[in-house]
Amino acid sequence: MAVSRRGLMATAAALPFLMRAEEALAQGVQPKRGGTLTTIVNPEPPVLHIGINNQGPTLIVAGKMFQGLLRYDAKLQPMPELAKSWEISPDGLEYTFRLQENVKFHDGQPMTAEDVVFSIMKFHMELSPRARGVFGRIKEGIAVDANTVKFVLSAPFEPFLLMFDVTVSAIVPKHLFDGQDYRQAPAVAKPVGTGPFRFAEWQRGNFIRLERFDDYWKPNQPYLDAIIYRVVPDSQSRRLALESGQVMMTQSNDIEPFDVPQLRARPNFEVKTEGWEYFGPLMWVEFNHRVKPLDDVRVRRALTMAVNRDFIAQRLWFGIGKPATGPFHSATRFYDGSAKTPGYDLNAAKALLDEAGLKPNGQGVRFTIRHMSLPYGEVFTRLAEFLRQSFRQVGVDLQLESVDVGTWSQRTANWDFDTTINYLYQYGDPTLGVERSYVSTNIKKILFSNVSGYANPKVDELFTKGRDAADPAVRQEAFSEVQKLLVSDVPLLWLMEMAFPTIYDKKLHNVITSGAGVHASFDDVFLA
Amino acid sequence: MELSRFPAYLAGRLVKAAVVVLAIVVCNFFLIHAAPGDPASIIAGQSGSADARFLEQLRAQFGLDQPLYMQLWLYLKGVLTLDLGFSHRQQASVAALLWDRLPATLLLTGAAFLFAIAIGVTMGALAARRVGTWSDSVITVLALTFYATPLFWVGLMLVLLFSVTLEWLPSFGMMSVGVELSRIGRVLDIGKHLLLPALTLGLFYVAVYARLTRATMLEVADQDFVKTARAKGVPEGRILRRHVLRNAMLPVITFAGIQAGQLIGGSILVETVFAWPGIGRLAFEALLARDYQVLMGVFFCTSVMVVLFNLITDLLYAVVDPRVEVS
Numbered sequence: 001m002a003v004s005r006r007g008l009m010a011t012a013a014a015l016p017f018l019m020r021a022e023e024a025l026a027q028g029v030q031p032k033r034g035g036t037l038t039t040i041v042n043p044e045p046p047v048l049h050i051g052i053n054n055q056g057p058t059l060i061v062a063g064k065m066f067q068g069l070l071r072y073d074a075k076l077q078p079m080p081e082l083a084k085s086w087e088i089s090p091d092g093l094e095y096t097f098r099l100q101e102n103v104k105f106h107d108g109q110p111m112t113a114e115d116v117v118f119s120i121m122k123f124h125m126e127l128s129p130r131a132r133g134v135f136g137r138i139k140e141g142i143a144v145d146a147n148t149v150k151f152v153l154s155a156p157f158e159p160f161l162l163m164f165d166v167t168v169s170a171i172v173p174k175h176l177f178d179g180q181d182y183r184q185a186p187a188v189a190k191p192v193g194t195g196p197f198r199f200a201e202w203q204r205g206n207f208i209r210l211e212r213f214d215d216y217w218k219p220n221q222p223y224l225d226a227i228i229y230r231v232v233p234d235s236q237s238r239r240l241a242l243e244s245g246q247v248m249m250t251q252s253n254d255i256e257p258f259d260v261p262q263l264r265a266r267p268n269f270e271v272k273t274e275g276w277e278y279f280g281p282l283m284w285v286e287f288n289h290r291v292k293p294l295d296d297v298r299v300r301r302a303l304t305m306a307v308n309r310d311f312i313a314q315r316l317w318f319g320i321g322k323p324a325t326g327p328f329h330s331a332t333r334f335y336d337g338s339a340k341t342p343g344y345d346l347n348a349a350k351a352l353l354d355e356a357g358l359k360p361n362g363q364g365v366r367f368t369i370r371h372m373s374l375p376y377g378e379v380f381t382r383l384a385e386f387l388r389q390s391f392r393q394v395g396v397d398l399q400l401e402s403v404d405v406g407t408w409s410q411r412t413a414n415w416d417f418d419t420t421i422n423y424l425y426q427y428g429d430p431t432l433g434v435e436r437s438y439v440s441t442n443i444k445k446i447l448f449s450n451v452s453g454y455a456n457p458k459v460d461e462l463f464t465k466g467r468d469a470a471d472p473a474v475r476q477e478a479f480s481e482v483q484k485l486l487v488s489d490v491p492l493l494w495l496m497e498m499a500f501p502t503i504y505d506k507k508l509h510n511v512i513t514s515g516a517g518v519h520a521s522f523d524d525v526f527l528a
Numbered sequence: 529m530e531l532s533r534f535p536a537y538l539a540g541r542l543v544k545a546a547v548v549v550l551a552i553v554v555c556n557f558f559l560i561h562a563a564p565g566d567p568a569s570i571i572a573g574q575s576g577s578a579d580a581r582f583l584e585q586l587r588a589q590f591g592l593d594q595p596l597y598m599q600l601w602l603y604l605k606g607v608l609t610l611d612l613g614f615s616h617r618q619q620a621s622v623a624a625l626l627w628d629r630l631p632a633t634l635l636l637t638g639a640a641f642l643f644a645i646a647i648g649v650t651m652g653a654l655a656a657r658r659v660g661t662w663s664d665s666v667i668t669v670l671a672l673t674f675y676a677t678p679l680f681w682v683g684l685m686l687v688l689l690f691s692v693t694l695e696w697l698p699s700f701g702m703m704s705v706g707v708e709l710s711r712i713g714r715v716l717d718i719g720k721h722l723l724l725p726a727l728t729l730g731l732f733y734v735a736v737y738a739r740l741t742r743a744t745m746l747e748v749a750d751q752d753f754v755k756t757a758r759a760k761g762v763p764e765g766r767i768l769r770r771h772v773l774r775n776a777m778l779p780v781i782t783f784a785g786i787q788a789g790q791l792i793g794g795s796i797l798v799e800t801v802f803a804w805p806g807i808g809r810l811a812f813e814a815l816l817a818r819d820y821q822v823l824m825g826v827f828f829c830t831s832v833m834v835v836l837f838n839l840i841t842d843l844l845y846a847v848v849d850p851r852v853e854v855s
Binding site for chain 1 (some may be wrong): 563564569570576578579582618619620624625687698699705708797801802803806813816817827
């Protein structure tokens, strides 16, 4: 078959991330051995073992020492990592993974199918709520031979293949954990994985040093000799460290959004906001539906229309992130752009509030509610102030409460708030990361459950249908409908699809090559 | 000082000190537990997902499923045997965590302490000697400026000047990481990193000591025994050193005692701005993460130090000023 030029271009367009990975090569820059990457980690992780702790900074650092079976491109398509190939049986029940050969753990022991079965069926099942939710559906995990693993599900589960990234199911050494209390095992303090970098040194409060693993399974990789994560707690100091060249890269929340434009303007820095597609973080205003008048859909819609989401994305986050269109992040599978949450319209908002019987008093105030700002940095304080201004325009008085992380976590979990800000990862699939915020069966006094208290039987039914259907077309249908329903019920005020800037010296190559960005193993990152 | 009464005095003071420390431990325990949120809910919040079992597991592991009085009892029992407990969050013993941070903390606070006393007392003495002249005015204005300027701002300005504009000194951290250095090279490297944070932290205290020294020296200089000394024909420099300064030292020692008690606690602000791996930051982060054991460990050590330095200060009075008797 002759490949037309048009066909080639279509392929290229479909694979933007593979192209990006090869970008350095295309520019004629050859990967080069050697060099140390000094970067920042913030906040400092409490422990460095994946699974034992799954906080963002831990995942970024531990992602260099551990690997999953798969990784994912920006379109969430699986790519090989510790699994070189995989098959799904036609009934959607059996998943067979063939493992790379000659993979060694940092202690020299070979990585085999036994380690994979142990990691999935025991280690993460025991430790991680997120893994538990999905891996509980595995009826049987079998090490067919040293290099083949088979998982048999009790019922088809279409998003199953999204669960094998290092950030959710890293492969850990069975011989160092089996039969012990995983949290107290000696290996927790000295992580042993299969990744391109091994644990070298951690001076708490100061730095973490990872060094090249010479027996890494990809020949001649990794290119870097070492990666050093410096612990720098102050955001202005982090910015200075980057500007003065004391570190070469920052990521995640390291740099406040309002500092990004100046850094963008510098010719020696690359600023990328890609690499968060696998997580799909969506930010919203959480409404507590138990608090009047937030139980009234007209009020929630009016408040939605009082907020200029473009302003938030452009002026508070300086273009890092996009205005949300509804309950799904646009990178999440089954996103339906046709279901749109109402836009900025002050007059319509006022009319709706009038209709709800909430007339302004002498001071022009219709009602007063509290707002607990999210204690994750300066930008969220600014967001809270912006929301107060916005709501004031339609006669709603927002009283701001400043809290620390502990207070925020407890009060949000205990439904002790009127409104607050929250952002959740959607993990690529509505069943994995969206459903939990809306279904009534998940109204619990636990963070990241349905703390707003929203309940709609039809929504429950559609999420169940979407979860259980094996056929993507059926799932699409259910999720399109759920998006329409949610947009009309406005259970939450969706604000922004978040992203986080990765800023690095242009001498560094191949930094963002997947939908998980800086969480990747960095086995292909090099300095040139 | 009557030497025979000294052991009894010391024993009495030590018993009182122990009671005070114990009371502080108990107060801290309840204060910390009164703050909303617990370590498990915070870890859940930072992990981005949680279920009931996850929280239960963590709370059981952290010992938070026990009744409060039981937790207090276990902690007190530990403290009495000098066991400060275990941070489950960080999977390390509190003693080890504190011990790790101690050298960096003492280096920073100690350097700032010595710098502050040396420069502060000198400045104060100079100003007092030339009271009313322009050099006195310069010193007084400088001291007032240091005293009134927020620490973090001084820190940031020093960084802007010495790290960003002049590129002489590193802006953060305690040492260069990932470079091979000789022993001397390492010492110099740490010294370079130490300069800005120690200066930032020290400047405030320089101001305090300068003002204190100047004020008390002027007060003492008016007293009869100084006039007598002068009338006897003692040289001015000697009067200043032997008669005025020595008598003016009491308030300075009092304040130095207070500051010395805080040496081990480090400084949250300066450690944060300069990413200095000290105990102040450890405590602050433990507070945010509700890492109870670590926080109580820091409080325990600092309260012991404060009580201890109070005692040492009292003893020092007697050495500096023979009129003060230990009793």
